[in-house]
Amino acid sequence: MTVADPHSTSSASPDTAATPSLSRRTFLRSASVGAAAVTFGAGGAFAQAPSKQLNIAIVGCGEQGLAQINAMRELVLNGSVRVLAMADPWQFNLDYRANSFEKLVKGAKVNRYTDLSELLAKEESLDAVFIATPDYLHEPYTTMALKAGKHVYCEKMMSNTVEAARKMVISQQETGKLCQVGHQRRSNPRYLRLRDEIIGKADGTAKNLTGKSLLGEITHAYAQWNREVKPPLGFPKKFPVPPEVLTTLGYENMEQFRNWRFYKKFGGGAISDLGAHQIDLFNWMLGGTPVSITATGGRDYYDGKGMMPDGQSVRPAYETDDNVIVTYEYNVNGRTVRCIYTVLTTTSSQAIYEKFMGDQASVVISEDLKNNQVYRENNALWDGQQLVEAGTLAAIPGSVHHKFWESPKPWWQEDKWLTKVGVKAGAVDARESKATGAYELPEVLNKLPHTPHIENFVKCCLEGKSQTDLNCPVADAYKTCVTVLKCNQAIAEKKTLIFDPSEFAV
Numbered sequence: 001m002t003v004a005d006p007h008s009t010s011s012a013s014p015d016t017a018a019t020p021s022l023s024r025r026t027f028l029r030s031a032s033v034g035a036a037a038v039t040f041g042a043g044g045a046f047a048q049a050p051s052k053q054l055n056i057a058i059v060g061c062g063e064q065g066l067a068q069i070n071a072m073r074e075l076v077l078n079g080s081v082r083v084l085a086m087a088d089p090w091q092f093n094l095d096y097r098a099n100s101f102e103k104l105v106k107g108a109k110v111n112r113y114t115d116l117s118e119l120l121a122k123e124e125s126l127d128a129v130f131i132a133t134p135d136y137l138h139e140p141y142t143t144m145a146l147k148a149g150k151h152v153y154c155e156k157m158m159s160n161t162v163e164a165a166r167k168m169v170i171s172q173q174e175t176g177k178l179c180q181v182g183h184q185r186r187s188n189p190r191y192l193r194l195r196d197e198i199i200g201k202a203d204g205t206a207k208n209l210t211g212k213s214l215l216g217e218i219t220h221a222y223a224q225w226n227r228e229v230k231p232p233l234g235f236p237k238k239f240p241v242p243p244e245v246l247t248t249l250g251y252e253n254m255e256q257f258r259n260w261r262f263y264k265k266f267g268g269g270a271i272s273d274l275g276a277h278q279i280d281l282f283n284w285m286l287g288g289t290p291v292s293i294t295a296t297g298g299r300d301y302y303d304g305k306g307m308m309p310d311g312q313s314v315r316p317a318y319e320t321d322d323n324v325i326v327t328y329e330y331n332v333n334g335r336t337v338r339c340i341y342t343v344l345t346t347t348s349s350q351a352i353y354e355k356f357m358g359d360q361a362s363v364v365i366s367e368d369l370k371n372n373q374v375y376r377e378n379n380a381l382w383d384g385q386q387l388v389e390a391g392t393l394a395a396i397p398g399s400v401h402h403k404f405w406e407s408p409k410p411w412w413q414e415d416k417w418l419t420k421v422g423v424k425a426g427a428v429d430a431r432e433s434k435a436t437g438a439y440e441l442p443e444v445l446n447k448l449p450h451t452p453h454i455e456n457f458v459k460c461c462l463e464g465k466s467q468t469d470l471n472c473p474v475a476d477a478y479k480t481c482v483t484v485l486k487c488n489q490a491i492a493e494k495k496t497l498i499f500d501p502s503e504f505a506v
C-alpha cells in the first residue's frame with residue numbers, strides 16, 4: 001500500500017488549507033523585518049512589542065506543532081515568546097522540529113523530552129504549554145499542565161469524548177490558569193468582521209451603518225469540508241517509535257500511531273477533525289447552541305476492502321465515519337435557523353467554505369481568501385454603495401462569473417425577442433431569482449491562519465488577563481465539542497435528538 005511519509009508535502013496537516021512551512025527563507029525574511037516592525041493584528045493585538053517574555057513548551061511535534069511554531073514566529077523574533085522545550089515520544093519528530101527551530105532562530109536552545117511530566121518537573125521557568133498531540137491526550141496533558149501552574153493553549157478538537165472535555169473545563173476552573181482552545185477562526189479579523197458587522201450579534205444588532213444584520217433574518221447556514229482521498233500516513237522505517245512506548249501510549253502499531261485520528265480511542269474522525277472548526281462557527285456566529293440534531297454518515301469508503309484511486313492499493317480500514325451529513329436546528333430570537341454541515345473525504349470538489357444566509361443577503365467565507373463574498377438580495381433594505389463608502393464592504397473588482405453559486409447569467413441582458421412577447425430582462429425564467437449583488441469583505445489576513453489566535457493567548461498570558469479575554473476560552477470550546485460529538489449518537493440512533501441545555505454547561 002502507498003503511504004505518505006512525514007515531513008513530505010503529502011503529510012501536511014489535514015485540517016489547515018495551506019500552511020506554508022517554516023523555510024529558512026521565509027523565516028529569515030520575517031527576521032529581517034525585525035522586532036520594531038512587528039504589529040499584531042485584530043483579534044488579540046499588541047499595541048506595541050511587549051516588554052515581558054512568555055516561556056513556552058510545545059508538546060506534540062507533528063504537523064500542527066510545526067504550524068504553531070510557524071504561526072508564532074514573529075512573537076519569537078520580537079522576543080515575546082521563548083520556546084524553552086519540546087516534548088514528543090517519537091524521537092524522530094522531536095529532533096526534527098527542535099533541530100529546525102535551533103537552526104532558524106539564532107541562539108535558540110530547545111530542551112527535548114519524551115515525556116510531558118518530566119518536562120514540567122524540570123522546566124521551572126515555564127509559563128505556558130502548547131498542546132498539539134492526538135486528541136485523546138488533550139485532557140490528561142491540559143490537566144497536568146494547568147495543575148503544574150502553567151497556562152495552556154490546546155489544539156482543537158478539545159477531546160474525543162465529552163467527559164474528558166468536561167474535565168478540561170473543570171481543571172481550568174480549579175486552577176484559574178488560562179486555557180484557550182485552537183478554534184483559530186475566532187481570532188481571524190475576517191471572521192470577526194463577519195460576526196460583528198455583517199451577521200451582527202444574536203440580538204440582531206451589528207456594528208455597521210445600519211446597526212442591523214446585513215443578512216436580515218438569518219434562516220440557514222451551510223458549511224462543508226470536502227477532502228480528496230488520501231493514503232495513510234507512513235513513517236521512515238529506520239525511525240519507528242519503540243514498541244514498548246507504543247504499548248504504553250495504547251497504540252497497537254505504527255500505523256495506528258500515525259493515523260490516530262481515524263481510531264475512536266484516539267480521535268474523532270473527520271466530523272471532529274475537520275468539522276470542529278466549522279461547526280464551532282455555527283455556535284459562535286449565531287451566539288448560542290443548537291436545540292436539535294439530525295445526522296447520517298458512515299464508514300463507507302475506508303473499509304479495508306475496496307481499492308484506492310491508484311487501482312493498486314487496498315483502502316485502509318479505519319474505524320471512524322468517513323462521511324457525515326448533519327443538520328442542526330438553532331433557535332435565534334424565537335425563530336428556527338437550520339445549519340447543514342457535510343464532511344466528505346472522497347472528493348475535494350468545491351473544497352472548504354462556510355455560508356450564512358438571510359432574507360436580505362448571504363455571505364460565503366473560508367480561511368482561504370477566495371471565499372469572501374457578500375451577496376445582496378435585490379430586495380435588501382440596505383444600500384451597498386453606502387456601505388462600501390463606509391468601509392463595511394468592498395466592491396468586487398471585475399466580474400463575479402467565476403463564483404459558481406451566484407454568477408449572473410448571460411441571458412439576463414435585454415432580449416428583443418423576449419421583450420416582444422412581454423418578458424422583461426431578468427425575468428426570463430420566472431422560477432429563478434434574479435442574480436444577487438456581489439460585494440466582498442474588505443478585511444485581509446496577512447498572516448498565517450493560527451497567528452492571531454496565538455497572539456491573543458500570548459497577550460492574555462503576558463498581560464495577566466482573564467479567561468473572558470481569550471477568544472476561545474475552554475468553556476466555549478466545550479459547547480462546540482458537545483455539539484460536534486453528538487453527531488455520533490445521532491448517526492447511531494438514526495433519529496433526531498434534542499439537546500438538553502444542561503449538556504452545554506459544566
Ligand SMILES: NC(=O)c1ccc[n+]([C@@H]2O[C@H](COP(=O)([O-])OP(=O)(O)OC[C@H]3O[C@@H](n4cnc5c(N)ncnc54)[C@H](O)[C@@H]3O)[C@@H](O)[C@H]2O)c1
Pocket residue numbers: 013014015016059060061062063064065087088089090093116131132133134135137155156157182183184249258273
Ligand atoms: N487548528 C488547526 O487548524 C489544526 C490543524 C491540524 C491539526 N490540529 C490538531 O492538532 C493536533 C495534532 O494534530 P497533527 O496533525 O499535528 O497530528 P500529527 O500526527 O502530525 O502529530 C501528532 C504528534 O504528537 C506526537 N505524540 C503522540 N503521542 C504523544 C504524547 N504522548 N506526548 C507528546 N506527543 C505525542 C506524535 O509523535 C506526533 O509528533 C490534533 O489535536 C489536531 O486536531 C489542529
